[in-house]
Amino acid sequence: MRLNEAFYHRDCLQVAPDLVGKMLVRRLEDGSQIRLRISETEAYRGEEDTACHAHKGKTNRTKVLYGEPGQIYVYLCYGIHWLLNVVTGELGLPQGVLIRACTEADGPGKLTKKLKVDKTLNDTSILTSPWLWIEDDGKHYQVIPDTRVGIGYASEEDQKRLWRFKLGGEIK
DNA sequence: TTAGTGATATCC
DNA sequence: GATATCACTAAA
Numbered sequence: 001m002r003l004n005e006a007f008y009h010r011d012c013l014q015v016a017p018d019l020v021g022k023m024l025v026r027r028l029e030d031g032s033q034i035r036l037r038i039s040e041t042e043a044y045r046g047e048e049d050t051a052c053h054a055h056k057g058k059t060n061r062t063k064v065l066y067g068e069p070g071q072i073y074v075y076l077c078y079g080i081h082w083l084l085n086v087v088t089g090e091l092g093l094p095q096g097v098l099i100r101a102c103t104e105a106d107g108p109g110k111l112t113k114k115l116k117v118d119k120t121l122n123d124t125s126i127l128t129s130p131w132l133w134i135e136d137d138g139k140h141y142q143v144i145p146d147t148r149v150g151i152g153y154a155s156e157e158d159q160k161r162l163w164r165f166k167l168g169g170e171i172k
Numbered sequence: 173t174t175a176g177t178g179a180t181a182t183c184c
Numbered sequence: 185g186a187t188a189t190c191a192c193t194a195a196a
Contacts, residue, residue: 061180061181075179076177076178077191078176078177078190080178081177108192110193153190
């Protein structure tokens with residue numbers, strides 16, 4: 001079942017671990033579908049989080065994060081890789097969850113390459129998009145918290161936060 | 173370990 | 185206008 005507005009309309013620290021183990025579904029223009037189980041996410045939480053893109057305030061790039069929960073935020077990193085995020089929390093609060101990996105692709109850049117995600121999906125809704133959405137298939141998994149990576153520019157205390165979430169074993 | 177790559181932010 | 189930066193990857 002496709003995740004609804006209420007799922008994303010919560011704090012990113014609740015949404016991020018909940019997304020681990022869910023099915024990311026991508027529909028291509030030729031009609032084929034790709035279904036991948038999410039195995040790693042990271043939470044980025046507001047202007048007070050120095051690792052979050054929005055911590056310096058609203059810009060043309062980060063304005064999507066301030067928008068409605070369920071919006072897709074895609075941006076280019078290091079000139080090569082598209083990174084896929086979903087906006088969470090209250091309208092007006094810059095929060096998001098980075099989809100870092102799935103069981104078939106172990107890196108945020110590899111994931112978007114496999115799914116053919118690019119900026120054409122930026123600022124579209126994962127709730128209503130015919131091209132990309134997330135489903136709950138009813139299975140439950142252990143979630144293992146860890147520190148975020150690749151954010152050396154953030155403050156020391158923000159780097160220590162356990163805001164990365166990895167897939168553990170299935171809970172039956 | 174390091175080169176590659178280009179949009180964005182920041183500084184003239 | 186220019187340049188420094190960056191939530192990464194693949195090759196060596």
